[in-house]
Amino acid sequence: xxxxxxxxxxxxxxxxxxxxxxxxxxxxxxxxxxxxxxxxxxxxxxxxxxxxxxxxxxxxxxxxxxxxxxxxxxxxxxxxxxxxxxxxxxxxxxxxxxxxxxxxxxxxxxxxxxxxxxxxxxxxxxxxxxxxxxxxxxxxxxxxxxxxxxxxxxxxxxxxxxxxxxxxxxxxxxxxxxxxxxxxxxxxxxxxxxxxxxxxxxxxxxxxxxxxxxxxxxxx
Ligand SMILES: [Zn+2]
Numbered sequence: 097x098x099x100x101x102x103x104x105x106x107x108x109x110x111x112x113x114x115x116x117x118x119x120x121x122x123x124x125x126x127x128x129x130x131x132x133x134x135x136x137x138x139x140x141x142x143x144x145x146x147x148x149x150x151x152x153x154x155x156x157x158x159x160x161x162x163x164x165x166x167x168x169x170x171x172x173x174x175x176x177x178x179x180x181x182x183x184x185x186x187x188x189x190x191x192x193x194x195x196x197x198x199x200x201x202x203x204x205x206x207x208x209x210x211x212x213x214x215x216x217x218x219x220x221x222x223x224x225x226x227x228x229x230x231x232x233x234x235x236x237x238x239x240x241x242x243x244x245x246x247x248x249x250x251x252x253x254x255x256x257x258x259x260x261x262x263x264x265x266x267x268x269x270x271x272x273x274x275x276x277x278x279x280x281x282x283x284x285x286x287x288x289x290x291x292x293x294x295x296x297x298x299x300x301x302x303x304x305x306x307x308x309x310x311x312x313x314x315x316x
Contacts, residue, residue: 097152097217097224097236098296100208103145105181106137113179120178133165133179142186147291150188151208152195152240153250156293161188168207170197185209190247194240206236219300222254257294261287261301284310 112132119129142165148157157163166187169177177183187195198205206216216233217224224242226233241247264283271277286292288299288311302311 097154097206097208097213098290099211099213100145100151100185102182102209103141106135106141108135108137109133109179109181113181116179117176121175124175130178133184138184139165139186142184146186149186149293150191151185152187152191152236153242153247154294154296155188155190155250155253157186157188161190163188164192166192166195168205168209170199172197173199182209190250191240198239200235203232203235205239206232213296217296219297221258221301222251222297224297254294254297257287257298258301261298265305265307281310 116129116132120126120132123129143157146157149155150157150161150163151166155161163186166185167178168183168185171178195205206213211232216227216230217237218227224237226237237243242250245251261284264280264287268277268280268284271280284302284307288295288302292298299311302308
């Protein structure tokens with residue numbers, strides 16, 4: 097999970113959210129009225145701000161990992177936020193299904209748009225755990241089963257990513273100073289950047305191996 101910045105509300109939602117909400121509240125079982133948030137303009141804005149990734153596990157949304165529009169505060173808890181731009185995001189089907197209608201008023205679910213995620217979660221290889229005492233992080237990891245044998249597909253994908261990282265690091269270390277080393281360095285930085293899959297894990301792995309200065313070069 098990485099911090100995310102909301103992009104501008106798409107015009108279709110800005111112009112229609114109030115009416116759509118009124119229609120939905122009057123007839124909540126009507127599929128057309130309920131799912132108007134699936135409009136292509138809304139989905140493309142959400143994909144832009146999430147870099148096409150699940151906001152919780154950072155899996156790339158694609159053919160193997162279908163994604164759903166996620167209501168951060170579930171509609172079952174607050175129907176008035178059903179079409180609210182700040183409440184909409186994208187999660188993979190696996191995270192979405194697990195979070196479902198979970199909501200805690202006092203101990204809100206981790207929100208990558210609002211919370212500094214690094215204060216709550218840490219990565220040890222493919223394992224993500226809550227920081228000591230970070231109860232909201234612990235709730236999030238447990239509800240999403242981010243660190244559970246029940247999510248073997250996710251853990252396997254993360255291990256593959258770490259293998260890719262290791263191979264790249266070996267090539268980087270073996271390269272003589274020059275253009276090739278620069279290209280490999282750029283690839284390493286890219287793998288840890290916010291748009292890349294499992295970037296929080298990759299970034300943590302690079303820092304743990306002593307490559308932090310590559311990612312955050314000291315000021316000249
Ligand atoms: Zn996910």
